[in-house]
Amino acid sequence: MEEINAKVVTKVPGPKSRELLKKREKYVAKGVSCSYPVFVEEAKGALVKDIDGNVFVDFAGGIGVQNIGHRDDGVVEAVKEQLDKYIHACFHVNMYEPYVDLAEKLTEITPGNFAKKAMFANSGAEAVENAIKIARAYTKKSGIISMNGSFHGRTNMTMSITSKYKPYKNGFGPFVCETYKADYAYCYRCPLGCKFKDCGIACAEKLKTMLKTVVSPDMIACLIVEPVQGEGGFVVPPKDYFKALQQICNENNIVFIVDEVQAGFARTGKFFAHEYFDVDADIITMSKSIANGLPISAVVGKAEIMDAACVGGIGGTYGGNPLSCVAAIKVIDKIKEANLNEKSIELGKSIMNRLNEMKEKYNVIGDVRGLGAMIGVEFVKDKDTKEPNKEIVSSILDYCFKHGVIFLNAGLLGNVLRFLPPVVMTDEQLKYGLDTLEEAIRIAI
Numbered sequence: 068m069e070e071i072n073a074k075v076v077t078k079v080p081g082p083k084s085r086e087l088l089k090k091r092e093k094y095v096a097k098g099v100s101c102s103y104p105v106f107v108e109e110a111k112g113a114l115v116k117d118i119d120g121n122v123f124v125d126f127a128g129g130i131g132v133q134n135i136g137h138r139d140d141g142v143v144e145a146v147k148e149q150l151d152k153y154i155h156a157c158f159h160v161n162m163y164e165p166y167v168d169l170a171e172k173l174t175e176i177t178p179g180n181f182a183k184k185a186m187f188a189n190s191g192a193e194a195v196e197n198a199i200k201i202a203r204a205y206t207k208k209s210g211i212i213s214m215n216g217s218f219h220g221r222t223n224m225t226m227s228i229t230s231k232y233k234p235y236k237n238g239f240g241p242f243v244c245e246t247y248k249a250d251y252a253y254c255y256r257c258p259l260g261c262k263f264k265d266c267g268i269a270c271a272e273k274l275k276t277m278l279k280t281v282v283s284p285d286m287i288a289c290l291i292v293e294p295v296q297g298e299g300g301f302v303v304p305p306k307d308y309f310k311a312l313q314q315i316c317n318e319n320n321i322v323f324i325v326d327e328v329q330a331g332f333a334r335t336g337k338f339f340a341h342e343y344f345d346v347d348a349d350i351i352t353m354s355k356s357i358a359n360g361l362p363i364s365a366v367v368g369k370a371e372i373m374d375a376a377c378v379g380g381i382g383g384t385y386g387g388n389p390l391s392c393v394a395a396i397k398v399i400d401k402i403k404e405a406n407l408n409e410k411s412i413e414l415g416k417s418i419m420n421r422l423n424e425m426k427e428k429y430n431v432i433g434d435v436r437g438l439g440a441m442i443g444v445e446f447v448k449d450k451d452t453k454e455p456n457k458e459i460v461s462s463i464l465d466y467c468f469k470h471g472v473i474f475l476n477a478g479l480l481g482n483v484l485r486f487l488p489p490v491v492m493t494d495e496q497l498k499y500g501l502d503t504l505e506e507a508i509r510i511a512i
Contacts (some may be wrong), residue, residue: 068111069091071473072499074122079103081119084342088417099233102127102475109267110137113492115444115473123468124500127475128487131297131329131441133410134356135401136491142359145397146390157386158187159379165392168491172399176338179347182370187363187387191328191354192220194364195291197381198350199224201261201366202322202497203291204387205375210287211243214251214259214275216479219291219326228291231298231479236415249274250302251296255434255445256453271311284319289350294340301443301485303436309344314348322372324350327366330357333402333490336412336439343438359398363391411439411490414497418442418486421501431459442486443477459511466507472500 076270080088084105099424105117113136126132147164158166166187174183188194203209213219213228218235220226226235227243250258250270259269278284292312296302303416316323326350330340334356341348349372354364362385364488366373402408419435422444426432433447446456462475463484467474478484484504488497 068109068114068116068492070114070116070122071447071493072114072340073124074123075121075471075502076121077119079119079121079469080112081117083118087118091227097373102464104474112136113489113496118339121471123471123473124496126486126488126500127473128356128489129360130355130475131334131487132355132360134333135398135405135407136358136489137360139359139397141397141401142361142404145362145393149390149393152389154390155385155388157384159382159384163389165389165396166387169189169387169392169395170363171364172396173353176399177351177367178339178342179369181347183367184373185365186369186373186381187365187392188191188383189362189385189388190220190364191326191352192222192225193383193386194352194354195219195228195324195326196222196330196367198291198324198352198366198368198485199289201348201368201373201376201382202324204377204380206288206320206322208286208320209249210245210290212247212249212282212283212287212290214292214296215248216253216296217291217293217300217326218296218298221329233282245286246372247277248292249277251292251295251299251302253300253302253372254305254307268305268307268311268416271315271459274315278315278319278375287319287321289322289324290316291324291326293326293330295330295335295438296442298477298487299378300445300480300483301437301441303438304344306344309341309346313346314349322349324352325346326352328354328436329487330350332398333407333411333458334441335437336470338408338443340438341413356495357389357398358394361388361391362428363388363395373431381411399451407490408439414488414490414492415440417441417497418469418488418501419495425505425508429512431456431508431512437486440486440488440490443485444486445478445486446482455480457481459508460484462511463504463507466510467500467503470503470506472503474504475507
C-alpha cells in the first residue's frame with residue numbers, strides 16, 4: 068500500500084463492495100455479523116484498503132488482533148519460510164519445534180515466579196474452555212464464577228459464562244449449569260451504588276458473602292475475570308479489586324483465571340494487562356493479537372495445575388499450527404525489539420489527552436477510561452443521570468466510516484466507543500482519526 072492516511076474515493080460502500088454484498092446475502096448465514104459493508108483488498112500498518120480503493124484508518128484492528136500492525140513484515144517472512152517446510156502435521160501425531168519454542172517464550176513472559184506450562188488451541192473461546200477443563204481436573208470441583216459484563220466467547224460453555232444475552236446467547240439455550248455471576252468493579256456505574264472510585268473492594272466483599280450464601284467454595288473450580296472488560300465497555304477495575312479476587316481464590320482453593328484474550332500483547336502497554344494489578348494468575352488465557360492475525364490461542368498456567376488434565380484430555384487437531392506458532396514467536400520478538408509496550412503507552416496518552424479535552428467540551432461524554440492503547444469513551448445523554456446514549460454512538464460510527472475511519476462500539480448498553488488501534492499507528496493517522504471523531508460528535512449533538 069502506498070497510502071499513508073485515509074482516502075475515500077467513492078461513496079461507501081463502493082460499487083464493487085455492493086456487488087459482493089449481494090453474493091454474501093445469498094451464500095453467507097445471516098447470523099454472521101459485520102460492522103461495515105465493505106470488503107478488504109489489502110491492509111498494512113494501521114490502514115485498511117477496500118476493493119473500491121477507499122482507505123480507512125483502523126481503530127478496530129480486527130477487534131484487537133493487529134496490535135503490531137496489519138501484515139507485519141517480520142511475521143510475513145516467518146510464515147513464508149515456514150510454508151516452505153510444512154503446513155500441518157498435528158502436534159498430537161508428529162511434534163514440531165515451533166510449538167515447543169512458543170510454549171517456552173510464553174512461560175517466560177507471563178507474570179509469576181513459578182514453573183509454568185502451556186497448551187495451544189485456535190480461538191479465545193477454546194482457550195477459555197480448556198482453562199476451565201484444566202481447573203476442574205485440578206480441583207475436582209465443577210462450578211465457575213464469572214463477572215457481570217464479561218465476554219468469554221460463543222461456544223456453549225463460554226457463552227454461558229458471558230454476561231450479555233443478546234446477541235451472544237439469544238436462542239441458543241439451554242446453557243451450562245453451575246455457572247455463577249459476581250459483580251465487576253465498574254466504578255462509573257458502580258453496581259453497589261458507591262460514590263468513590265477507591266471503593267472497588269466492596270465488590271470483592273460481596274463476592275465473599277456470595278461464597279457463604281449463594282454457593283460454597285467447595286463447589287467452585289475457578290473464577291475467571293478480564294483485567295479490562297472488553298465487550299463489557301472497556302471497564303478498568305481498581306488495583307485492590309483484583310488483589311482481593313486473587314486472595315479470595317487462594318483462600319478457597321479456587322483457580323484464578325485471567326482472560327487476556329483482548330487485553331494482551333502490548334495492547335495496554337504491557338505484555339499482559341493484569342501486570343498493572345500486581346497479581347499472578349494461576350492460569351492465563353490469550354489469543355487475538357498473539358500471532359498478528361493467524362489463528363491461535365494459548366493457555367499458560369502453573370505447571371502443577373496445567374498437568375492436572377489426563378493425557379489426551381486437552382488439545383485439538385489444529386491447535387498450535389506451525390504457521391501460527393512462528394507468527395506468534397515473531398510477534399513477541401517484535402514487541403520487545405521495537406519497544407511496542409512503550410509505544411502503546413505513548414499512543415494511549417495522546418488518545419486520552421485528546422479525549423479528555425473533548426469530555427470537557429461535550430456534555431455527551433460521561434467517562435473516558437483505559438490502560439495504554441485500550442481505551443473506551445462512554446457516551447451519555449446527561450452527565451448527571453448517566454443515561455446511556457447508544458444513538459449518538461451509532462451516529463458517530465457512521466460519520467467516521469464515511470470519512471475513512473473505522474471504530475467499534477462496546478458495552479452492555481452499546482454506548483461505549485472503543486479504541487483498539489495498531490500501536491504502530493502514525494501521528495498523522497492518529498490526528499486524522501481523532502479530528503474526524505470530534506467532528507462526528509459536533510455534528511451529532
